Amino acid sequence: MSVRLVKGNTAVIIGAMYAGCDCYFGYPITPANEILHEASHYFPKVGRKMVQAESEEAAINMVYGAAAAGHRVLTASAGPGMSLKQEGLSYLAGAELPAVIVDIQRAGPGLGNIGPEQADYNQAVKSGGHGNYKCIVLAPNSVQEMCDLTYKGFDLAFKYRNPVIILSDGVLGQMMEPVVFPKEAIAPVIDTTWAVSGNTETKKNLISSIFLDFAQQEAFNEKLQKKYREISDKEPLFEEYMTDDADIVLVSYGISSRISKSAVDEARKEGLKVGLFRPITLFPFPEKEIQKIAERDVTFIAVEMSAGQMRDDIMLAIRCKRPVDLVNRLGGNVIETTKVMAKIRDIANNRKV
């Protein structure tokens, strides 16, 4: 076992390179910069390709090009840069191209600041570009998972020929934790059934998202929706912590979920029956599992660094069957355990009444 103390941003590059990613295209933006730095450092050492693009749009379109060629390709950005990449994400999804895009979320709207936030949730999960499409969205909550979910992201991207977003944040990107390196290094084989690689085997292939014929465009859209349903059936990932007997269930992802876990521990010490439900995939949102919890008389608390963007999805998932409260911080502030505890105590008292 090889353990190394690395930043979350570095862990992304480790995960990607062991997953056989050989193309990186990116543009500088804080707090995602180290991903670009590490790509420029490590990729050329093993003959892999890295370009510092002239813009976020150019970066995502370079991703489109290398993905069209059948390669495993990565880019990373943060809030304002992700906004610029939305056109490219729509085209990737429309052309059914696999790619992994990392979002180290920071505070917005507008220029905002470089502190951590989780307010790109809607843009990532609901898809910020035009058209009916979905990105698979994975939400790590540790430096280890920054590595592991990036690695896994490539498998999912190629399994479904679909863009995958790693929805992280400034804390996870900047913090250091020990990382166990991947046990395997993948040597990818290009899928010649669809890729356009500039060789005899792929000469017949076409990468495009245009269907002038309305019926064809509709049929294609339906095909996409079928794919998304399959993803929703097969790929939800989540973690449950002490939810079995809980009557207050925190729902939280990413860095907030760790603070929530600390709050659960603290609440249990006070004899309060509190648990944590942590979605690891945000699309697909683990609806069925959360519905199961909602069958009991529980109160949910969404704990997130946004104005309640994920909370909406909890309410949708449980069809508003149970109350869903919210604890949050905005503007670059990390939620304190004390704030979560205050809400838990408050709700626990009210539930007794």
Place this chain on the structure above:
Amino acid sequence: MAGEIQKKCSAPGSEKVYKRPDSMNEIYLRKGGAAPTATHYCSGCGHGIIHKLIGEAIDDLGIQDRCVLISPVGCAVFAYYYFDIGNVQAAHGRAPAVGTGISRARDNAVVMSYQGDGDLASIGLNETIQAANRGEKMCVFFVNNTIYGMTGGQMAPTTLVGEITTTCQEGRNSDYTGFPLHMCEILSNLTAPVFIERVSVSDIKHIRKAKIAIKKALEVQRDGKGYAFVEILAGCPNNLRQDSKESIDFINNEVEKEFPLGNFRDRIADTTPLIRPDSDFSKAKLDEVFGIVESVEYATPDPDFKKCLVKIAGFGGQGVLSMGTILAQAGIYGGKNVSWYPSYGPEQRGGTANCSVVLSARPIGSPVVYTPDILVALNRPSLEKFDKDVGPGSYLIYDSSVDNYTPPAGVKAYCVPAVDIAMKSGSAKAVNTVMLGVILSLGQVDLTEKEFEKAIAESFADRPKLIELNLQILKAGYEWAKENLK
């Protein structure tokens, strides 16, 4: 399908027969519809001619299988109907970026983008210039017909002054819309491009010259020499409300006057092929570049140890962040869960920097330390910012250069002459290492001297000369604390 339409091959005895290039489809199946051999282009449009010239050049150079054509947004969005080569359709203006991606991923591919004036010179101007400036291995065919075709004849960056379009219905007025953009001239200011030429396909005479330029641009790609750009003046008689003669005259007399034909750059002979290496996917090589060392020993954590929250703060440049990483690394050797979290961005430049280190037997929740068990403050602003967060019984360690300071009541405050100790031990810079020695002596982090030493060795692995020095300084700090802090 072959045979349905006879390919016009050379018949015995015939003088010259123009045949369909092999790299172009016989029947446009992708197009569909009732006329499978007719293009979707309007009569008098230049695209059909240019497509054929490209097809012929591909055949001549024997590069069909290596070719990837990027079609733009605009009338040529359907260029892929016609070419029997790999095709990628791109977003509006992004073809040079898409081409960059393909070309970098596939060093052997012959990448060409085919773009109109709105796509290339307006919405995609940045991508165009930057790809050219990087000398990407791709060729760009830029069809300049002075107008947006597909969207309905709007003004383009290349529209002539006085030319009537649907968005300048009185004629382009330079007072409001500036002047035509000259792409060949702009790109000629760049160092990297290997080949730049402007041609026209207005009539037979011009088409012959255009063919030579197109072939040269593809030759550059065949040989992997770099970036080539061919601007092709073409007609759009439908949108410009011209008949065939007017269209030809307009290009030859007016457009050509604004956009003079000719070669702007030809460094083909002087340029050597640029061959990029293949990707290495072996695990052994990855392990090597990441410096993976197997079988490092880690201690078993003490189950009685709960956790210790440490905050380290000071000026940028005092080694605040690296002190934190050494402490966290020591924690790993000590079998603890650890996290390290910095203040980052503008505040660390010139101003104060701080980092949080959490050492814990259990998985760590928040890596942000609000109420430290140990605060190390290397300057006054840090003390004043964070001392109120240190609770009774917790440790506050600060440098003795901060004078006239009164710590909060109940706090275990230690004033350490860290700068003096560091200087005496041989490096005034190593104040942070002195403080690590002090932390070690407190016993609060439940780590051994050995684990600290290993972490210092790891931290200075690429500057081995500093390892011994820092180990001495660690010891000096530790011993000073043992003696003075009882």
